[in-house]
Amino acid sequence: MTPPPRDGSRDRRIEDPSNLYLIHPASHALLGHALRAGVSANTVSVIGLGCGTVAAVAYAHWHQPAMALVGLVFSIAWLIADGLDGMIARATRTASALGRTLDGLCDHGVFALIYLSLAWTVGTAEGWALALTAAAAHAVQSSLYEGERSRFHRRMRGQPLAAVPTPTGMVLVRLYDSVAGSVDRISMPFERRFGAAEDRDSFAAAYAAAAVPVMRLQSLLTANVRVWAICIACLAGNPRIFWWFEIVPLTLVAAIGLYAHRRVERRFVHGLAPHSILYPSEQGHS
Numbered sequence: 001m002t003p004p005p006r007d008g009s010r011d012r013r014i015e016d017p018s019n020l021y022l023i024h025p026a027s028h029a030l031l032g033h034a035l036r037a038g039v040s041a042n043t044v045s046v047i048g049l050g051c052g053t054v055a056a057v058a059y060a061h062w063h064q065p066a067m068a069l070v071g072l073v074f075s076i077a078w079l080i081a082d083g084l085d086g087m088i089a090r091a092t093r094t095a096s097a098l099g100r101t102l103d104g105l106c107d108h109g110v111f112a113l114i115y116l117s118l119a120w121t122v123g124t125a126e127g128w129a130l131a132l133t134a135a136a137a138h139a140v141q142s143s144l145y146e147g148e149r150s151r152f153h154r155r156m157r158g159q160p161l162a163a164v165p166t167p168t169g170m171v172l173v174r175l176y177d178s179v180a181g182s183v184d185r186i187s188m189p190f191e192r193r194f195g196a197a198e199d200r201d202s203f204a205a206a207y208a209a210a211a212v213p214v215m216r217l218q219s220l221l222t223a224n225v226r227v228w229a230i231c232i233a234c235l236a237g238n239p240r241i242f243w244w245f246e247i248v249p250l251t252l253v254a255a256i257g258l259y260a261h262r263r264v265e266r267r268f269v270h271g272l273a274p275h276s277i278l279y280p281s282e283q284g285h286s
Contacts, residue, residue: 011156011208014149014215018224019083023076027083034088041089045106048081052110056117062234063121071114072231078110079224107223111138114230118239127240134243138226141246141254145221147183148261152215158204160194161187183258190265203268210264218257221250 012020034044051074058071088094112135119131154161164184184191197203219225226246233242 011153011212011215013208013212014152014219016219016222016224018228019222023079023083023224026080027087030080030084031087031091034084035091039088041085041092041094044081044085044088048078048085049106049109051075051077051081052106053113055110056113059114059230059234060117060121062118062239063237065235068231068234071234072227075110075114075227075230079227082107082223108139108142111135111223111226118230118234118242122239130240130243130247134246137247137251141221141250142223144183144254144258145218148218148257149215151183151187152208152211155194155211156204156208158200160200161191162195164188183262186262187265189269193269207264207268210267211261214257214260214264217253217260220253221257225250 010019010024015024055071055074055078058067058074061067062071115131115135119128122128122131161184194200194203194207226242229245230239230242233239233245
């Protein structure tokens with residue numbers, strides 16, 4: 001079976017460079033083999049969790065530079081699997097709530113294992129406190145970023161939100177989705193203006209062009225950036241560097257990105273976008 005062409009589910013303008021030139025090409029190269037072998041998306045998610053577990057074990061020996069590099073290699077393997085499972089689900093039309101939950105649990109499980117591995121080897125109360133604080137910051141940042149990225153792609157496809165969705169599913173999934181979707185309530189004025197636009201395609205294109213710089217900034221919150229940062233901190237001989245990176249710079253990126261994205265929305269709500277995009281039929285009648 002020939003793998004299908006890339007489905008355009010992600011806008012390349014806002015993708016992390018390592019996704020564009022390493023992770024996604026590798027995932028796509030493996031897609032045909034996976035489809036021919038009949039490997040399910042859920043199976044790939046579990047394989048990814050296995051790769052992440054090996055990475056966590058390797059990082060338990062971060063004092064040895066070679067083991068830190070082994071951790072990086074298996075972390076990249078996990079990212080490739082994480083990209084591949086979604087490609088398989090879309091190609092076979094087997095996406096499901098269970099698969100999404102499993103994918104999310106595997107993703108967060110990998111980072112949880114790495115955090116625990118590093119905190120255990122540092123072994124001090126201060127190290128555990130830093131690790132737990134960084135983990136909490138990570139969970140909030142990731143949830144908010146996933147919400148922002150999903151929001152951007154939905155709007156780019158010309159689909160305004162009619163109402164704030166209610167989180168469903170397992171307790172942890174509902175909690176994660178409630179954080180990711182919390183911004184929807186703030187963004188409803190934009191969604192209503194979007195829904196009222198006569199030419200939604202033009203409105204969507206104008207919005208996407210305005211929001212791309214903000215989303216590029218927020219791409220610093222991807223798992224890819226953290227994977228590289230963990231390895232660099234370990235090679236530098238101090239995992240605390242990564243935890244502080246998570247707590248301070250990435251938290252600032254999340255806060256600035258959220259604020260900047262809402263500013264983009266307000267420009268459209270208050271009619272600062274091109275008038276012809278918002279209400280084309282009103283041209284010449286002012």
